[in-house]
Amino acid sequence: MADQKASTSIEAVESGLAAQGYIASRQIATAVYLSQQIEKPILVEGPAGVGKTELAKAIAAWRGMKMIRLQCYEGLDEAKALYEWKYAKQLLYTQILKDKLGEVLGGAQTLHAALDQLHDFGDVFFSKEFVEPRPLLQALEQPGGCVLLIDEIDKSDAEFESLLLEILSDFQVTIPELGTVSAITPPTVILTSNSERDLGDALKRRCLHLHIGFPEQRLEERIVESRVPGISQTLRRQMVGFIHEIRSLDLKKLPSVSETIDWARVLVLLQASELDTEIVKDTLNVLLKYEADIEAATPQVTTFIAKAARSNVFG
Amino acid sequence: MRENLHRFFRAARGAGVDVSPAESIDAMRAVAQVGISDRAVLRDALLLTLAKSQDEKLALGDCFDLFFSQPEPRQEQPEAAGEDDAAQGEDQPPSAGSASEAGEGQPSQGLGPLAQMLLSQDRNAIAAAIASASGAASLSDIRYSTQRGIFSSRILDAMGLQRLRDDLDQLTATNPSLAERLRAALDALREAVRDTVSQGLALYAREEAENLRNEILRNAPLARIERRQVAEMRALIRQIARRLRERYSKPRKRQRRGHLDVRRTLRRNAAWGGVPFLTAWKRKHRDRPKIVALCDVSGSVAQVSDFFLLLIHSLHEVVDDVRSFAFSSHLIEVSEILETKSPEEAMSEIMSKVGFGSSDYGASLVDFEKEFMSALTPQTTVIVLGDARSNNLDPRADILRRISERSKRLVWLNPEGRLAWGFGDSEMPRYATFCSVVRQCATAQQLERAVSDIVATYQ
Numbered sequence: 001m002a003d004q005k006a007s008t009s010i011e012a013v014e015s016g017l018a019a020q021g022y023i024a025s026r027q028i029a030t031a032v033y034l035s036q037q038i039e040k041p042i043l044v045e046g047p048a049g050v051g052k053t054e055l056a057k058a059i060a061a062w063r064g065m066k067m068i069r070l071q072c073y074e075g076l077d078e079a080k081a082l083y084e085w086k087y088a089k090q091l092l093y094t095q096i097l098k099d100k101l102g103e104v105l106g107g108a109q110t111l112h113a114a115l116d117q118l119h120d121f122g123d124v125f126f127s128k129e130f131v132e133p134r135p136l137l138q139a140l141e142q143p144g145g146c147v148l149l150i151d152e153i154d155k156s157d158a159e160f161e162s163l164l165l166e167i168l169s170d171f172q173v174t175i176p177e178l179g180t181v182s183a184i185t186p187p188t189v190i191l192t193s194n195s196e197r198d199l200g201d202a203l204k205r206r207c208l209h210l211h212i213g214f215p216e217q218r219l220e221e222r223i224v225e226s227r228v229p230g231i232s233q234t235l236r237r238q239m240v241g242f243i244h245e246i247r248s249l250d251l252k253k254l255p256s257v258s259e260t261i262d263w264a265r266v267l268v269l270l271q272a273s274e275l276d277t278e279i280v281k282d283t284l285n286v287l288l289k290y291e292a293d294i295e296a297a298t299p300q301v302t303t304f305i306a307k308a309a310r311s312n313v314f315g
Numbered sequence: 316m317r318e319n320l321h322r323f324f325r326a327a328r329g330a331g332v333d334v335s336p337a338e339s340i341d342a343m344r345a346v347a348q349v350g351i352s353d354r355a356v357l358r359d360a361l362l363l364t365l366a367k368s369q370d371e372k373l374a375l376g377d378c379f380d381l382f383f384s385q386p387e388p389r390q391e392q393p394e395a396a397g398e399d400d401a402a403q404g405e406d407q408p409p410s411a412g413s414a415s416e417a418g419e420g421q422p423s424q425g426l427g428p429l430a431q432m433l434l435s436q437d438r439n440a441i442a443a444a445i446a447s448a449s450g451a452a453s454l455s456d457i458r459y460s461t462q463r464g465i466f467s468s469r470i471l472d473a474m475g476l477q478r479l480r481d482d483l484d485q486l487t488a489t490n491p492s493l494a495e496r497l498r499a500a501l502d503a504l505r506e507a508v509r510d511t512v513s514q515g516l517a518l519y520a521r522e523e524a525e526n527l528r529n530e531i532l533r534n535a536p537l538a539r540i541e542r543r544q545v546a547e548m549r550a551l552i553r554q555i556a557r558r559l560r561e562r563y564s565k566p567r568k569r570q571r572r573g574h575l576d577v578r579r580t581l582r583r584n585a586a587w588g589g590v591p592f593l594t595a596w597k598r599k600h601r602d603r604p605k606i607v608a609l610c611d612v613s614g615s616v617a618q619v620s621d622f623f624l625l626l627i628h629s630l631h632e633v634v635d636d637v638r639s640f641a642f643s644s645h646l647i648e649v650s651e652i653l654e655t656k657s658p659e660e661a662m663s664e665i666m667s668k669v670g671f672g673s674s675d676y677g678a679s680l681v682d683f684e685k686e687f688m689s690a691l692t693p694q695t696t697v698i699v700l701g702d703a704r705s706n707n708l709d710p711r712a713d714i715l716r717r718i719s720e721r722s723k724r725l726v727w728l729n730p731e732g733r734l735a736w737g738f739g740d741s742e743m744p745r746y747a748t749f750c751s752v753v754r755q756c757a758t759a760q761q762l763e764r765a766v767s768d769i770v771a772t773y774q
Contacts, residue, residue, distance in 0.1 A: 026355070027362075027363075030356060030359040030360060030363065031363050034349070037348040038348060040341065045368075088592060091592060205367070208364060209366055209367050210363060211372060
């Protein structure tokens with residue numbers, strides 16, 4: 001029974017994402033399903049442009065939730081990621097309230113009594129009013145839950161990773177002056193990484209680890225079909241086949257899914273009906289981002305087109 | 316199922332995927348969610364929860380396939396044997412069949428359960444018996460290939476081999492043909508058990524074997540590495556280099572949180588009459604690592620310097636400011652070679668330029684002082700790798716003194732043991748007086764510690 005439910009739910013995830021234009025492989029759908037069921041963040045790794053960030057957007061759109069994005073970079077600290085005291089506001093208020101302060105403390109005879117009275121007001125200046133919530137805190141405060149995207153976590157410092165641990169495992173943060181803030185509804189957390197540096201084991205342990213690689217030919221064709229509806233079937237097959245051939249080369253930056261989609265758009269704009277050497281050579285700069293890569297690929301273009309066309313006959 | 320999952324976690328550890336208790340709990344929860352009926356989904360779920368990198372995913376995927384394909388070969392083995400028997404039986408259906416039936420009728424009553432099971436050719440029962448017996452013999456504790464024999468016999472004992480032997484003795488006397496059949500079945504059983512044990516070894520023992528080998532390799536003297544181990548050693552050094560790189564590669568600005576820099580705050584807020592709108596916090600000043608490495612590549616230490624150059628090569632990636640020099644009878648700068656070429660190319664080029672000569676420390680130090688003394692600043696750490704055996708030539712310890720005075724630290728790594736220092740043509744005691752640290756550095760582990768300590772002082 002439970003098994004039945006699980007596989008239908010995984011299919012539901014797949015179709016839900018597909019409705020948002022995100023064609024997910026079985027693994028991705030399983031990861032999304034599991035992350036909801038056992039409330040764990042997903043750590044997505046893979047080369048640039050395979051749709052890691054897009055996955056978070058699609059989940060948010062599918063489940064009708066707000067997406068909060070935290071872009072990581074070197075030097076990102078808790079003041080920018082978590083919360084900050086509105087320091088200037090605190091100062092301004094003390095200046096404005098100076099007179100009021102005099103009134104309140106006016107009745108006190110001794111310094112000691114004045115201090116006691118001041119204590120009665122509590123930490124006026126360290127209350128929620130003066131906290132500027134940054135993305136992480138915002139995500140915890142959403143009443144309806146949200147999708148929290150922590151993008152390119154590998155770009156941040158190792159210290160920042162440790163800061164995330166509390167949020168990732170318990171969905172709460174501790175602000176020394178205020179206490180612990182727990183999530184109203186646990187957010188769906190997606191972390192993405194380009195593997196620029198190895199992440200700590202503690203962080204990895206708290207996440208489901210999902211690796212998105214380059215998709216298989218069939219899947220990529222479906223992705224192109226959903227993203228660029230205007231493209232004819234033959235051209236779609238040819239171009240995806242061609243890109244798979246290109247990926248077998250030893251290049252500095254292999255074309256990924258986003259490049260495939262861009263290229264499909266370009267081909268549609270140029271009203272190409274099928275691939276030929278001329279048009280591929282003209283538009284190769286859409287696929288390849290380095291001069292050296294283009295030089296390496298150009299002599300192979302004709303063979304690749306032939307190969308892609310041949311595989312069509314059999315496939 | 317839970318038992319099976321636990322065994323799978325052990326197998327995963329064997330495959331080099333570290334599964335912590337917390338992860339196994341997560342995996343259990345995930346499995347509870349997705350169920351076990353769909354193998355592909357189960358595989359995905361386990362891969363998602365247990366593996367933490369792409370390599371681990373591959374290893375774990377293989378492990379999964381091996382683990383869950385296990386029941387089949389177990390069944391196949393008795394099955395194959397059983398088929399043989401069945402085929403033989405079918406060859407002469409009337410006579411042999413009836414004979415065995417007639418023979419079976421009576422004596423099998425006096426037989427033990429194992430004998431009965433084997434004679435009845437109940438494949439599933441046999442497979443189940445092997446599985447439970449290997450559980451009883453704790454097959455998952457198997458670590459080394461030499462344990463195969465003992466585990467096989469333990470499993471067979473647990474299945475009741477003793478009783479079977481008795482039965483066999485008895486049968487040989489009373490019913491030779493049945494005894495013959497039982498003996499054939501027993502051989503098939505032995506084979507099946509042996510396969511089970513081999514599979515167990517493949518599943519559970521990989522980690523230990525690899526750890527043991529690496530441990531031995533880490534502590535083996537670099538100078539006496541066998542040829543066949545050189546490749547493994549290189550891989551190990553590369554691992555060490557990667558670890559160092561991960562630990563130290565990003566020199567970071569570190570703010571000391573919570574310590575107000577009063578002077579700078581006041582100065583910055585002078586415009587507001589000293590009301591501190593903008594705060595300035597104290598920072599820790601950190602030196603950028605500067606390293607000058609001198610590596611002896613003469614014949615006597617050639618093999619060690621090979622590994623040392625490899626490590627320096629990786630040091631070039633960790634630290635921006637490294638200059639490296641190689642010497643035997645004279646000294647040249649090799650920074651550029653190490654920076655631009657792959658380790659293997661760089662190594663062979665350096666060796667062809669200065670390698671394998673007889674060492675002359677004095678002349679090399681003179682070379683260094685003449686050309687490169689300006690590379691040293693008060694922030695520089697100088698590392699010298701060599702055995703300090705100068706073929707009784709003038710050691711020129713005075714130059715080393717000047718190097719030591721100009722630099723922050725002078726570290727000498729000597730591949731020879733302390734006992735050998737000062738004997739024969741070793742000038743180590745004379746040099747040692749000017750070094751901040753002198754360490755023996757004969758194994759990969761010592762090499763890692765030494766380099767790690769040097770880089771760590773700049774953190």
